[in-house]
Amino acid sequence: MPLVIFVDDSETALASTKMVTNSMPIEVKQYTEAQVALAEIKAGMVPDLIITDLNMPVMNGFEFLKALRAVPATQRTPTLMLTTETKPELKQQGKALGLTGWIVKPFNPAQLKQAITRVLRLPA
């Protein structure tokens, strides 16, 4: 099964995404700290899709994305930003860093499922 990792400093936000992805044919790993996810990736974990929050302490979503792009295994891994931020300039910044897409919280569960299905090319 494809591996999808969720990174959000809010455990309750992660609980919300878990409820949506429970029924999907994917393996899910959740992290409350981007630097921990990054360390596991550097140690050999290869996710098929990364979904991350933007505003997080220690390492924010953009810093995480930059770091991911510097690791050969995740240089091209599809990455979605899941955030409350809606400013176009932030979206542009994400796009320039190689972000795949932008999801605004609170997310619509059906849309999130569709996005994961689309990116991973899962059977609809």
Next chain:
Amino acid sequence: MMILNSVEELLQHIKEVQLDVIDLSGDSLMKMSGFIEKNGLEVDDDISTALQYQDIITQQLNATIEAIDSMKKSIEIFSHAYKSDEGLANESIEKLKEKLSVTLQDAKDKKSRFSGKTADSSVDDEIEFF
């Protein structure tokens, strides 16, 4: 100066209440999501969105807690300057006003940034792909 002490105490109280609300609402959501998972329940879009409000509430309250901390710090600096040299009081109060104004603007900006779709009806459910 007594009035500033009272303001500081009031701010500290508001901060403590907000931290309690964050803990309680987070605990409430984790219990609900645990129940949903344990019983294999499917949540519909409305319930999923409602559950996500907890995260928005937490972010909003944390932003106001940051504003409270900033205000307290500014008041402390002012109080210290006032005690050291009362002649500097007028200058210090102007600085305090400026700092509180910056704090207010920052807090308002965060209110908007951390609201997501709940405060911006122009944002639809469509996920934006680049």
